[in-house]
Amino acid sequence: xxxxxxxxxxxxxxxxxxxxxxxxxxxxxxxxxxxxxxxxxxxxxxxxxxxxxxxxxxxxxxxxxxxxxxxxxxxxxxxxxxxxxxxxxxxx
Numbered sequence: 510x511x512x513x514x515x516x517x518x519x520x521x522x523x524x525x526x527x528x529x530x531x532x533x534x535x536x537x538x539x540x541x542x543x544x545x546x547x548x549x550x551x552x553x554x555x556x557x558x559x560x561x562x563x564x565x566x567x568x569x570x571x572x573x574x575x576x577x578x579x580x581x582x583x584x585x586x587x588x589x590x591x592x593x594x595x596x597x598x599x600x601x
Contacts, residue, residue, distance in 0.1 A: 512569065515542060516541045517560070517564060518544070518563050520543070525563050
């Protein structure tokens, strides 16, 4: 089953930019959600993902959800081991 990757960011966040560059360098597809532009994305990150920090990265595969709060390249690499690569896609 394909893994869907969501990246919650906000403007002016250096760690968000590092995460974006990291994922693009690995040619990983992801959907970017700017929490400052969309109140629903902000609520999702705060309430359902229990995160109050950007970047917040979410790996969704079937019923399994893994959340990485902050830029943690080692943990992301572990989670990407089974994720197919196909170029980045950034959406707001």
